[in-house]
Amino acid sequence: MDSTKRMVERLPRFYGGWHEDSLLYRFVDGLGKRCDEARKDLFGLMRAHWVDTAVGTELDQLAGIYGLKRRMGEPDSKFRERIKMVILEYKGGGTVAAIVSLASAFLGARTDxxxxxxxxxxxxxxxxxxxxxxxxxxSSEGVEDVHPKVSLFVEPADMYFDVAKFDESPLPLDVIDPVLINMDDDERIEFRGILHGGQELVIEDGTAKLDGEGVEVHMTSKSVPRVSRKGSRWRYVESIQETIGVFDSGTFDSSVFETALATVRLRFSWMAHQLSTFELRIRNEALIRSGLTVDDVDMFLNRIKAAGVKAVIAVVR
Incomplete structure (x- = not known):
């Protein structure tokens, strides 16, 4: 009606457009109503884009921009508060405090x-x-150098030969004075003695055990060479290395050929701090209460974390 009135007032008086029964007035009134409806739709569209005025599904769609979902039975007023909190926290970047605060708001959980x-x-x-x-x-595959736990297991001869055909193993395949060397850092550790097939030497935190028995007195060092975070070259040798025969230069009865060398299974193990990674720990009851899944939280974290950073989610009791 307001649009109709304004348009009629702009027409010359002698048109008689002000008369409501006239054909001109009805024509202008039809246009005016369309303008009023368009204005209402425009205002509604504007309100739908403002957190303070959006309602219902409009508010849900706004929240979806930040990965938020309305909880079961959550009223618009409470949902607005959560949306505003997330918007403010987005300004905090990918800091620890910002991520914890954002995740808490997303889950509707307490920060603790x-x-x-x-x-x-x-x-x-x-x-x-x-x-x-x-x-x-x-390399250590982490953010720092580590001293690993090392296990040396000498594979027994019966892994290569059918010893049942012999009165005794045709080749003892013993290991004499094994040495582990970090060639880049010039660090080494050596066991002075003999390891027989089937025996295992475990070195860790200044201790050395051969099949469970302490043998620290036979070690040349109390710690295993470092495994560096940047990576390094390693080598394994035995004292028999010097007598390994080479084609056309070996000495009969004194050179040992490669086929007679024992195979050693080396096992390095350690705990590493993962590179460019953070772990978000969520209490199980908070996740259940939110009605969300781990996948929902993972998608949310991927939106706010820095590029190249890996996010791991752990649900704890």
């Missing part, structure tokens, strides 16, 4: 129900089958 651990610890295991003279490269 959500925690964050930078560079969480994970077990790392590296295994290799080596013979004297073999070398390889490895």
């Amino acid at each position: 129900e959500v925690g964050l651990v930078d560079n969480p610890l994970v077990p790392v295991v590296m295994e290799r089958r080596v013979k004297s003279g073999d070398s390889w490269s490895m």
Whole structure:
């Protein structure tokens, strides 16, 4: 009606447009009603884009921009508060405090129900089958250098030969004075003695045990060489290395050929702080109360975390 009145007032008086029964007035009134409806739709659209005025599904769609979902039976007023909190926290970037606060708001949980651990610890295991003279490269796969636990297991002869056909093993395949060397850092550890097939030497935290018996007195060092975070080259040797025969230069009855060398299974294990990773810990009751799933939280974290950073979610009791 307001639009109709304004348009009629702009027409010349002698048109008689002001008369409601006239054809001109009815024509203008039809246009005016359309303008009024369009104005209402425009105002409604504007209100739908403002958190303070959006209602119902409009508010749900606004919240979806930030990965928020309305809880079962949650009124608009409470939902608005959560949306505003998330919008404010988005300004905090990817800091620990910002991520914890955002995740708490997303879940509707208390801040003491959500925690964050930078560079969480994970077990790392590296295994290799080596013979004297073999070398390889490895790194700590974490943010710092580590001193690993090392296991040397000498594979017995019956893994290669059918010893039942012999009165005794045709080749004892013993290991004499095994040495582990970190060639880049020039660090080494050596066991002075003989390891027979089937025996296992375990070195960890200044201790050394051969099949469970302490043998620290036979070690040249109390600690295993470091596994560096940047990576380093390693080598395994035995004292027999010097007598390994080479084609056309070996000495009969004194050179040992490679086929007679024992195979040693090396196992390095340690705990590493993961690179560029954080672990979000959520109490189980908070996750259940929110009605969300771990996948929902993971999608939310992927929106707010820094690029190249890995997010791990742990649900704790």
